[in-house]
Amino acid sequence: MLPVITLVGRPNVGKSTLFNRLTRSRHALVADYPGLTRDRQYGVGQLGPGPYILVDTGGLSGSSDPLDMLTERQVRLAIAEADHLLFLVDARDGCVTGDFDIAAELRRTGKPLTLVVNKVDRLDANQVLLEFHALGLGDPLPIAASHGRGLNTLLERIFAALPQVDAGAEGADTTGAEAGKGIQIAVVGRPNAGKSTLINRLLGEERVVTSDTPGTTRDSLFIPFQVDGRDYTLIDTAGMRRRARVTEMIEKFSVIKAMQAIDACNVAILVVDARAGIGEQDATLASHVIDSGRALVVAVNKWDGLSADERTKIKDSYERKLAFLEFAERFQISALHGSSVGLLLDAAERAYSSAIRDLPTPLLTRLLADLVSEHQPPLVHGRRIKLRYAHQGGRNPPVIVIHGNQVDAVPDAYRRYLMNRFRKELGLHGTPLRLEFKTGS
Numbered sequence: 001m002l003p004v005i006t007l008v009g010r011p012n013v014g015k016s017t018l019f020n021r022l023t024r025s026r027h028a029l030v031a032d033y034p035g036l037t038r039d040r041q042y043g044v045g046q047l048g049p050g051p052y053i054l055v056d057t058g059g060l061s062g063s064s065d066p067l068d069m070l071t072e073r074q075v076r077l078a079i080a081e082a083d084h085l086l087f088l089v090d091a092r093d094g095c096v097t098g099d100f101d102i103a104a105e106l107r108r109t110g111k112p113l114t115l116v117v118n119k120v121d122r123l124d125a126n127q128v129l130l131e132f133h134a135l136g137l138g139d140p141l142p143i144a145a146s147h148g149r150g151l152n153t154l155l156e157r158i159f160a161a162l163p164q165v166d167a168g169a170e171g172a173d174t175t176g177a178e179a180g181k182g183i184q185i186a187v188v189g190r191p192n193a194g195k196s197t198l199i200n201r202l203l204g205e206e207r208v209v210t211s212d213t214p215g216t217t218r219d220s221l222f223i224p225f226q227v228d229g230r231d232y233t234l235i236d237t238a239g240m241r242r243r244a245r246v247t248e249m250i251e252k253f254s255v256i257k258a259m260q261a262i263d264a265c266n267v268a269i270l271v272v273d274a275r276a277g278i279g280e281q282d283a284t285l286a287s288h289v290i291d292s293g294r295a296l297v298v299a300v301n302k303w304d305g306l307s308a309d310e311r312t313k314i315k316d317s318y319e320r321k322l323a324f325l326e327f328a329e330r331f332q333i334s335a336l337h338g339s340s341v342g343l344l345l346d347a348a349e350r351a352y353s354s355a356i357r358d359l360p361t362p363l364l365t366r367l368l369a370d371l372v373s374e375h376q377p378p379l380v381h382g383r384r385i386k387l388r389y390a391h392q393g394g395r396n397p398p399v400i401v402i403h404g405n406q407v408d409a410v411p412d413a414y415r416r417y418l419m420n421r422f423r424k425e426l427g428l429h430g431t432p433l434r435l436e437f438k439t440g441s
């Protein structure tokens, strides 16, 4: 599972500046999906030794009042679920009362913590750092987030302090072997969407649940199961299995756990609640799936007992608000009654095989030529953009690299045309697709 680093600090110390810097390199896919906005609070950081989940608690507490209770809880959750706390203070303000308050609270958590002094640009770092020793949190580390200064040192220090990820050690023989069986599926969705109900349905009695062996408890993260003789593994980071049977009022929803599950899966099943309508949380979770490049199947749940009018309304709303999920297969299901649930796993198989498909260069190049002759790229400064050939630049998600001239000038509309047609002609369904352009031949 991805480690979690949580940013804490007073307003204006530079948390979101730092967050943006550390998560920026993953914009590539997002740019290809019009209407998709990035989550400003949770992101996957790339700068530094390895990927990690980064949470900006400032973004959490900065939202409007009715949500305060919820965001307050999410801040606490973000601290509780952190592997490392990054406490940011402001060199220009110096060490102020607010910092002492936060320091006291953070110390109480007992979590590993790094004290980071931001905005040391144009200041004498050594001089500035001195007063922050008063917080009693060890040696402060100087950075200038907006200049990108000190960030590599910072990440190296944090990674050195992280608990050694036991992917190789413990996971390799037991959990790891099981985790590797069949397609790995993560079920994500907002609270109450019906995730636990769906999971229980998928793991239902009539199916062989192979996880009830010593060592795999109900809290196990990877739950292998079989349907029609095929192996699957459910990734249950949120402990959703069996939960629906125990009526539990406590909100267990955690964006962090959802992101960890998304990162670890081959295919995400996004459960949307038809009765609650399509909300921001659905879009946010969807954006994390795309951002991670994972294959996706959408289950619009609680379809039972809705009137024809309501059904039309929900379909419209879905197509408006989640237009960027056009690439994914969508099913109207009832997790409660089981209708259409059986279709999800087949769709997951299709989505994953699209995601890992080999796309031979001759095929891609021939397709490109067809698409270009059908609809030419525009002229730029009197010269036509030339797209010469294409090859596959990666799998899972598939990346198609297109070589040509003036590729920087390819308009978004033309890029979308290529994307849609490549998708259609290649039969790539259920996976994000990335187009990259390269100059030259």
Ligand code: GDP
Binding pocket: 009, 010, 011, 012, 013, 014, 015, 016, 017, 018, 058, 118, 119, 120, 121, 143, 144, 145, 146, 147
């Ligand atoms: P947040 O409220 O903690 O998320 O703080 P922001 O990231 O919004 O930053 C607050 C202000 O500090 C903005 O105007 C930033 O441009 C500025 N800032 C952030 N990092 C630095 C830095 O390293 N040096 C300087 N000089 N300003 C910075």
Ligand code: GDP
Binding pocket: 189, 190, 191, 192, 193, 194, 195, 196, 197, 198, 240, 243, 244, 301, 302, 303, 304, 333, 334, 335, 336, 337
């Ligand atoms: P989770 O928070 O996403 O895990 O949601 P749960 O699985 O706990 O379900 C939340 C509530 O929705 C429970 O009361 C379920 O019985 C109900 N529910 C789940 N699926 C369906 C469905 O397909 N139809 C209807 N009518 N209710 C459902």
